[in-house]
Amino acid sequence: MPTSEWSASVTRITIFGLAGPGFDSSRMRLWESMTGELPSDRHQQPKTGIFQDSGNVGNGSLTLKIEGNRIDILYLAAPTDPLSATFPDDFRVTLTHFSNYISKLLNRFHDFAINRIALGGTFWHHVNTTEDGNILLNEKLNLALNPASFLDFSYQINYPYTKNISDKNHTINQISAWTASTISFQPLLQNNLGFSMPVIEKKYIQVDIDINNKPTIDMLDENEYQSLSKEYFIRLAGIIDRGPNENVEPDLSTRN
Numbered sequence: 001m002p003t004s005e006w007s008a009s010v011t012r013i014t015i016f017g018l019a020g021p022g023f024d025s026s027r028m029r030l031w032e033s034m035t036g037e038l039p040s041d042r043h044q045q046p047k048t049g050i051f052q053d054s055g056n057v058g059n060g061s062l063t064l065k066i067e068g069n070r071i072d073i074l075y076l077a078a079p080t081d082p083l084s085a086t087f088p089d090d091f092r093v094t095l096t097h098f099s100n101y102i103s104k105l106l107n108r109f110h111d112f113a114i115n116r117i118a119l120g121g122t123f124w125h126h127v128n129t130t131e132d133g134n135i136l137l138n139e140k141l142n143l144a145l146n147p148a149s150f151l152d153f154s155y156q157i158n159y160p161y162t163k164n165i166s167d168k169n170h171t172i173n174q175i176s177a178w179t180a181s182t183i184s185f186q187p188l189l190q191n192n193l194g195f196s197m198p199v200i201e202k203k204y205i206q207v208d209i210d211i212n213n214k215p216t217i218d219m220l221d222e223n224e225y226q227s228l229s230k231e232y233f234i235r236l237a238g239i240i241d242r243g244p245n246e247n248v249e250p251d252l253s254t255r256n
Contacts, residue, residue, distance in 0.1 A: 007087035017115035118212035119232040171214040
C-alpha cells in the first residue's frame with residue numbers, strides 16, 4: 001500500500017507552553033510569518049487571550065488559533081469532488097507544505113518557552129470493496145484475520161519510544177487508530193425526469209495519527225523543539241508507509 005495512494009484530509013500540530021514575558025501574539029503576526037500574506041479572517045479576544053487567523057492556502061484552508069499558552073495550527077484539504085471525498089494532492093505533498101509552514105513558525109519562538117509538541121492528522125485511502133480494505137489493513141497491521149469474515153474494523157495502538165536530543169531523553173508517543181469505513185452521500189441530482197437523490201457509497205481505510213512528546217518540567221531548547229518537529233513528520237510518514245509496528249528509526253529513503 002504505497003504512500004502515494006493516501007490523502008490527508010486534516011493535518012494539525014499543537015504547541016504547548018508558550019509562556020514568557022515577551023510573548024505577545026497580537027503583535028507577532030505569526031500567520032504572516034508562516035504564509036507571507038495577510039489572513040482572510042482575523043478574530044481577536046484580548047481579554048480572554050484568544051486569537052485566530054484563517055485563510056485559503058494551496059488546495060485547502062489553514063487556521064492558526066492561539067489560546068493562552070497553546071497554539072493550534074490546522075490544515076483542511078479541500079476535496080476535488082465533495083461527493084467522492086477525493087483530494088487533489090498526495091499525502092506527501094500536503095505534509096511537505098504543512099511542514100514548511102511549521103518550520104517558519106517555529107523560527108519565531110527562539111526566545112520563548114515550549115515544553116510539548118503534538119503532530120497529527122486524518123488520512124484516507126480509497127478501496128473498491130470492504131474486503132479489499134480488510135486485506136490491506138491485514139497487511140498494514142500484520143494481522144491474520146479472514147478479510148471476508150467481518151464488515152467493521154477498528155484498531156488503535158501506541159508505540160512509544162525514546163529519542164535523545166541535546167543529551168536529553170524524550171519519550172515520544174506514536175498513537176494510530178485504523179478503521180475501515182463506508183461513507184454515504186445522497187446528492188440532489190437533476191435529470192430529464194426531474195430530480196433524484198441516489199445513495200452513493202465510498203469505501204475507505206482511515207487512520208488517525210497523533211505523535212507527541214511526554215511533557216517535562218524543563219522547557220525545550222530551540223534545537224530540541226526543532227528536532228522534535230522534524231522527527232514527528234518523518235515518523236508520521238513512516239506509520240503511513242509501513243504501519244504502526246515499526247519501533248525503529250524510519251527509512252528516510254522513502255521520503256520524496
